[in-house]
Amino acid sequence: MQIALFIEQILNGLQLGVMLFLMAAGLTLIFGVMGLINLAHGSLYMVGAFACAAVAAATGSFWLGLAASLAAAAAAGAIMEVLVIRRLYDRDHLDQVLATFALILVFSEATRWLFGSFPLYLDIPPLLQGTVPLPGGSRYQLYRLAIIGVGIAVAVGMYLLITKTRLGMRIRAGQSDRDMIGALGVDIRLLYTVVFAFGAALAGFAGALVGALQSVQVGMGEPVLILAFVVIVIGGIGSIKGALVGAILVGVTDTLGRFLLPQLFGLMMPPSQAGLVGGALASMLIYIVMAVILAVRPQGLFPAMKG
Template identity: 90%
Template sequence: MQTALFIEQILNGLQLGVMLFLMAAGLTLIFGVMGLINLAHGSLYMVGAFACAAVAAATGSFWLGLAASLAAAAAAGAIMEILVIRRLYERDHLDQVLATFALILIFSEGTRWLFGSFPLYLDIPKLLQGTVPIPGGSRYQLYRLAIIGVGVAVAVGLFLLISKTRLGMRIRAGESDREMIGALGVDIRTLYTVVFALGAALAGLAGAMVGALQSVQVGMGEPVLILAFVVIVIGGIGSIKGALVGALLVGLVDTMGRFLLPQLFGMLMPPSQAGLVGGALASMLIYIVMAFVLAMRPQGLFPAAKG
């Protein structure tokens, strides 16, 4: 049973990692292409979760809710970029932080006004209910495996988009020299809106899928946003590969730390103290990893190549 529990925690870490990747991929694209610090990215995660929950409740279909989450988050991101964000590109990072923090408050209060202060709940679709056997004699939730599968599929899709398509070529060029591609006739404003909407849709997808595992409530995106920033710092700003590796590393370190550290300290002290000390250290572990990576590689593990 201990083997099964260990494998289950590894799968939990992978599931957390791919969810963080969906958040961090959009965030790192936005920062890499636009040089913009977007604190409101977590609000787009919340928008996706609420859109999915509301549509699923109205129609009885999780899949329609999932489609609505992508559409609502992408639309919210595009509107945000057109009305507010594009006025911030030439401003310093402090202005960007203040403006996007204001957007967090606007999204939170607007969501509370629309849906109220009580949380919403999403049911796991029937197709993905149930469990599957894992080594060690235990079983693991099928829906969590599906989240891992979706994360892998999105990672492959983003890699193909960035490396094999004309849009990807423009995104990579925008990361290297935005003035040059503007001079070559590429509509920079449209490119920025598309990238922002793509990043918003990924955040909305993450919120919708995680919404079936926890309650959907106002402010749910902010704790995840902090972890997403840790991911892109570890992986390298502007790098999709770095976002994937950083997200999996953070997910596994956080999950396994919370699982193993109390047990390790239990060998040295009473169980009550071991749980307290181990839990406190586990909550700091990903930040310790981030500090170590920054000390060794200040640009992150896989920084985006610049022209």
């Protein structure tokens, strides 16, 4: 049973990792292409979750809710970029932080005004309900496995988009020399809006997927945003490959730390104290890993190539 429980925790770590990848991939694109620190990215995660919950409740279809999460988050991201973010590209990072923090408050209060202060709930679609057997005799939730599969599919799709398409070529060129591609006739303002909306859609998609595992509530994006920033720092700013590897590393490290450390300390102290000490150290573990990686590779594991 311990082996089965360990496998289950590995899968939980992978599920957390691919969810973080969906958040971090858009965030690292935005920062890599535009040089913008966007603290409101977690609010787009929340927008996607609320859109999915509201449409699913109105129509009875989780799949329509999922489509609505993509559309709502992308639209919110595009509007935010045109009205606010566009004015921040040439400003100091402190101005970007202050402006996007203000957007967090705007999104939170607007969501509270529209949906109220009580959480919403999403049901797992019937197609993905149930469990699958694991080695060792336990069973694992099918929906969580589906999230892992979707995350891997999105990662492959993003790789093909960035490396094989004209849009991807322009995004990579924007990372290297935005002035040059503007001089070559590319509408840089439109490119920025498209990239921002795409990143927002990924965040909203992540929020919708996770909304079926937990309550959908105001402020749900901020804790995930912190982990997403850790992911892109570990993986390398502007790197999709780095975002994927960093997300998996953070997800598995965080999950296994919370599972194994209390048991490890339980060998040396009473269970109540072991739980407190192990839990406290587990919450710091991903930041310790980040510090170690940055000490060895200050640019992250897979920094985006320039030039």
